[in-house]
């Protein structure tokens with residue numbers, strides 16, 4: 001029962017913070033990359049990207065070109081070419 005209550009609270013929490021971030025722009029000399037958090041989180045579960053309680057994720061070049069962005073794009077038909085993400 002206690003576990004169920006905690007689960008409900010976590011879901012309620014997730015719903016209240018869902019629009020905490022909408023579009024994030026990562027600046028790059030190759031062209032800025034925009035990440036639309038709203039469309040990305042509508043298409044999949046929070047837990048695909050967030051472990052535990054959703055919070056800010058630090059994205060650097062290594063993460064972005066790896067599992068945090070490009071890895072999923074490769075697996076799920078998202079953009080993988082430089083200029084698909086980096087817009088000038």
Ligand code: HEC
Pocket residue numbers: 026027028029030031033059060061064065069070073079080081082083084085086
């Ligand atoms: C899935 C989207 C995506 C693709 C595809 C992608 N990038 Fe990136 N790239 C990013 C993001 C996000 C960052 C993180 C920027 C930051 O550190 O804030 C980044 C960072 C970089 C950086 C370091 C930031 C800078 O300007 O110094 C370089 C250089 C770069 N990318 C070049 C490329 C090249 C070249 C390609 C193609 C081979 C490519 N990227 C493909 C999303 C992408």
Ligand code: HEC
Pocket residue numbers: 014015017018020021024035037040041044045046047048049050054055056057058059
């Ligand atoms: C496709 C990956 C992905 C999905 C799915 C996703 N997020 Fe995020 N989320 C991110 C990234 C990347 C950041 C960091 C953005 C930034 O730099 O502010 C983030 C940031 C956040 C933040 C921190 C905002 C801030 O600036 O403090 C919250 C809260 C959050 N997400 C909640 C959620 C919730 C709730 C869901 C599910 C409804 C969700 N996220 C789904 C990738 C995702």
Ligand code: HEC
Pocket residue numbers: 033034035036039040044048049059064067068069070072073076077078079084085
């Ligand atoms: C869990 C899988 C997943 C992750 C992680 C993910 N994406 Fe995506 N992304 C997708 C898919 C799938 C599409 C294609 C959606 C479509 O075309 O309808 C997409 C589309 C995009 C697009 C083009 C459409 C748009 O929203 O403008 C950009 C740019 C993009 N992603 C950037 C990023 C960046 C930057 C990150 C990392 C911070 C990231 N994505 C992480 C799955 C993901």
